Amino acid sequence: MYLEHINLVVSDVEAMLKFYQTAFPHWKVRSEGVSEWYGKPRRWLHFGDDQYYIAISDNGVGANRDLAGHQTGLAHFAYVIDNIDSLTSRLQNADYQIANPGTANPFRRNVYFIDPAGFEVEFVQYLSDIPSERNNDL
Structure with a gap:
């Protein structure tokens, strides 16, 4: 058993892609598209290699949790x-x-x-x- 992917909802797909392309230059965009998620359009992509990837979609609203705080997440x-x-x-x-x-x-x-x-x-x-x-x- 292994973890295949993580799915991150963000506000800026391009900024995320740039970061992860820098971290993992051997990875590529495996697939991408536009779809609807619970009534809201979203752009999504899968960035990774043949085994593992990060799913990134752009319909995020609001800020991420405070990493120095104690919120659940x-x-x-x-x-x-x-x-x-x-x-x-x-x-x-x-x-x-x-x-x-x-x-x-x-x-x-x-x-x-x-x-x-x-x-x-x-x-x-x-x-x-x-x-x-x-x-x-x-």
């Missing part, structure tokens, strides 16, 4: 990557700022960015293949 989601330095450089060179540099751990490195819709995204590079080390809480 999505706190963050994470992607496992092979090279955290390369990803961080790409995002910073495209003027995206690190929101949280992550925590020191001998078995993983992580960094957090806020995407254009206000979702916190963690990127993690594991330095061990041993599950007990990867999942420790040092």
Whole structure:
């Protein structure tokens, strides 16, 4: 079992696409279109590779939850990557700022960015293949 996709409702599809294209330059728009969602038109796209993707649609209204607050909702989601330095450089060179540099751990490195819709995204590079080390809480 694995998570195939996450579906994000946003106000600006293009801004989101730019962020995720910068993070994952090997991904592509798999499909896209226009449809109706509960009586409201929306543009949508699926951005990813052959296994995983992000579904993004543009009929969002209002602000995302306050990430420093305690409201119910999505706190963050994470992607496992092979090279955290390369990803961080790409995002910073495209003027995206690190929101949280992550925590020191001998078995993983992580960094957090806020995407254009206000979702916190963690990127993690594991330095061990041993599950007990990867999942420790040092």
